[in-house]
Amino acid sequence: MxxxxxxxxxxxxxxxxxxxxxxxxxxxxxxxxxxxxxxxxxxxxxxxxxxxxxxxxxxxxxxxxxxxxxxxxxxxxxxxxxxxxxxxxFAGLLILGAVGLSLGGSYQRSVYIANPQVGDVYLIKTDKPFKDSYHFSRVMRVNGDSIIAWDNKLNYLSLGGTPSKLDSGDHFSSDNELVYTKGLLRVMYDKDSIVTVFRGEGDGTGFNRVN
Ligand SMILES: [Zn+2]
Structure with missing residues (x-):
């Protein structure tokens, strides 16, 4: 340029x-x-x-x-x-703004982690079945300290950014039900095993496809 x-x-x-x-x-x-x-x-x-x-x-x-x-x-x-x-x-203000947004976003995510709601979707990074593979886990019920979640079917790669929606053929399934506690979610988030939390995303993400 x-x-x-x-x-x-x-x-x-x-x-x-x-x-x-x-x-x-x-x-x-x-x-x-x-x-x-x-x-x-x-x-x-x-x-x-x-x-x-x-x-x-x-x-x-x-x-x-x-x-x-x-x-x-x-x-x-x-x-x-x-x-x-x-x-x-101006450059200084831009940097301050970006830092502020990023801090605000990470604060928002820790609030979500501490207060799970039905429909929250966690992006989870694991080394199974292959290194740095991603899948999603959707909160289905919250019973006190027990968070019942369903995993989706497919595994995802990070291709130019972490995955942020399900493939059109993918869905969350009761076959993959598991139970977290709030403490476990916190630990997983702190260790970057939970990469991020989605809440209130639109239908374009496929996060509402459950069966
Ligand atoms: Zn003069």
Whole structure:
């Protein structure tokens, strides 16, 4: 992908000052403009870079002048505005958002594990019948601490992402009934044997096919 990128210069501050004299007309009527270079991608400022530069102009005679002391004084009290870091700030927000979503999702799953409901489907990873095979287990009844679940018929591979629905020919079966306790579910979840929990998924997942 082609990235249009490079550096540009932005004027970040303009001062009108009346305590210094123009070297040409001796009037006390100067404008000091402070510039800062920034790195951009497609003209979106990513990060301010390099040093500041300064232009000094006289508002009375229109001439520009040089004064290193004046430039230094105003450059040192001018900070690069935050919008020159827009790209970095935006990237930071994206990362924070992603972390927040991921934390929220994992919190939600542990709540589901601690409070099983009929219809919950666990994605279970085992080494049988082959390494890293997956199957599903659907909660059919909850009796106090006993969670009665039915496994589905087929085994699944992880192909570009863990499986998240049943094949059209697959279903949960009473032949594969087993009983968990909440404690066991917790341990299986902590050990990543239960990879994730599905709750309230639509019919497209096949999670409601039971017999
Ligand atoms: Zn002047």
């Amino acid at each position: 082609f990235f249009l990128r490079g550096t540009r210069t932005a004027r970040i501050k303009k001062y009108l000052i009346h305590d210094r004299q123009c070297v040409h007309c001796n009037d006390f009527n100067l404008t000091v403009k402070i510039y800062k270079e920034y790195f951009h991608v497609w003209f979106i400022p990513i990060v301010a870079s390099g040093v500041k530069s300064t232009k000094i102009e006289c508002n009375s005679c229109g001439m520009s002048m040089r004064s290193d002391s004046l430039a230094k004084e105003y450059e040192s009290k001018t900070r690069a505005p935050f919008y020159l870091y827009s790209g970095l700030i």
